[in-house]
Amino acid sequence: MRQTIFITVLGHFGAAFAALCMPPFYAHILQQNFSSQTLVMAGWYFTLPTLAAAISNPLWGKLADRIGIRASLIRAHWGLCLSFIVTGMARTPWEFAFGLTLQGLLGGTFAASNAFLASFLPGKRLATLLSVMQGSARTALFAGPAIIGLFSDGQNLLHIFFYLAVFPGLAGLILYLLPAKTSTPAAHTIADNTGTAPAGAGALSASSLYRYQALFTIGTVLTYPYFVIDLAQRLNMSAAWAGALFGLPHALFLVLAWPIGRHVNFSNAQTALARFSALTCAGLLLQVLANNLPLLATGRILMGVGMTGAYLAINALAASTTRKASAGQHFGKLEGANKWGAVMAGILASGLATSMSYTAPIWLACALLAGLSIFIESKRL
Known part of the structure; x- marks a missing residue:
């Protein structure tokens, strides 16, 4: 089982690195390879996949x-390649x-990997492994933009996609080592047939979790499409530095997931999601007000702590609402x-950035995370 888990996580990291390192540089790619008039469309291109x-x-x-689920996981890797x-x-x-667009249609390695793990892991261990998978994605978000930023001067970033195709391609080959079938004891099923979590998990329905996930994602991803170009204009920062700062909150996940995860469990996951969302909001607010590098870095650190706790809470809620028969x-x-x-x-980032300013999406993100x-908290009272 350990080998199966290791191969699944390693394969996901390769695919995640390839998929997540390029979006912050879409604006740069558009300006470098096509008409400069396409620059304002960066947010729309970010939206397509x-x-x-x-x-x-x-x-x-x-x-x-x-x-x-195994066949679906292999398909996802090769589709991404x-x-x-x-x-x-x-x-x-x-x-x-x-x-x-093909990347979005043919990919899906994160969901496929999580579903594969859910097919043979019990609730608490599944929650832990979901956090490991989240750490894999955060590592890719941290390392990817920083590494790509080093190649941004004098290199055509569009051609890097050829090299990135190697990662999911190899992952698909390695996944042949995984067992075709894995038996799962009935006790590993954690949610009942209604899809509602047990009382210890706060009785959150799966549909509510999906809504929380969507809203938290909007609040954080709003800041992604124009992050690099915003820092270039507002603080005169190079692409390499901007790429490193973009990945900073995701790097913090790797450092903080274990200590914070010790305090996030099925019983307090909803409270944790609310409070860490508020902390993420505070980090974004500090970033939008920053006029120097130290203040901006502090905001990114606060954002990283908030995102780490929020993702851990979502993972716990995801594990608590999983049923083996419908894990996929x-x-x-x-x-x-x-x-x-x-x-x-x-969509919102493109509309706000082109009609107002590159910082407008961050203000909206603050409002959404505060609202979440x-x-x-109000639903729990």
């Missing part, structure tokens, strides 16, 4: 419960858009909610 994933993830999840190759071959803005559908819907949130965030915190 997430929109496609929002539509396809629940469908892939439902299919996985029928054809086998193919889409990266197509994206790297783009010669027009429309071809670039098509490649990004459950995680497909959860990731679909995440992607729909990212879609809405990209207040709503969850």
Whole structure:
């Protein structure tokens, strides 16, 4: 079982690194390869793969419960590999858009990996492994933009997609080592047939969790599309520094997940989500008011602490509402909610950045995260 878990996490990291390192540089790619007039469309291009994933993830999840979760996981890796190759071959803005759309339609490695783990892990251990998977994604978000930023001077970033295709391609091959079937004791099923968590988990329904996931995603992803270009204009910061700061909150997840995770469990997950959402809001507020690097870095650190706790809470709630028989559908819907949130965030970011300023999306993110915190607390009273 340990080998199976290791291969699943390693394969996801490779795919996540490839998928998550490029979005902060879409504006740079558009300006470098196409007309400078396409720069204002960065947020829309950011939205394309997430929109496609929002539509396809629940469908892939439902299919996985029928054809086998392992087969679905391999499909997701190879689909991502193919889409990266197509994206790297783009010669027009429309071809670039098509490649990004394929990434969303054919990918879905995060949901597929989580569903595979849910098929043979009990509730508490599943929650822990979901946090490990989240750490894999955070590592990719931290290391990816920082590394790509080093290649931003004098290099055509569009061609990097060819190299990135190697990661999910190899992951798909390695996954052949996974067992075709894994037996799961009946005791590993943690939610009842209604899809509602047991009383110890705060009796949160899966549908409520999907809504919380979507809203938290909107509140954080709103700041992604124009982060690099905002810092370049507001603080005259290089792409390399901006890439490193972009990844800072995600790097903190790796440091703080274990100590914070000791205090987040099924019984207090909703409270934790509310309070860490508020802390994320405070970090964003400090960033939007920052006029120097130390203040901005402090805001990113607060944001990192808040995001870590919030993701751990969501993982605990996800594990508490999982049923073995429909694990693929459950995680497909959860990731679909995440992607729909990212879609809405990209649309809002584009509209606000082009009509107002690059900091306008951050102000809206603060309002949404504050609202989420207040709503969850009010529902618990």
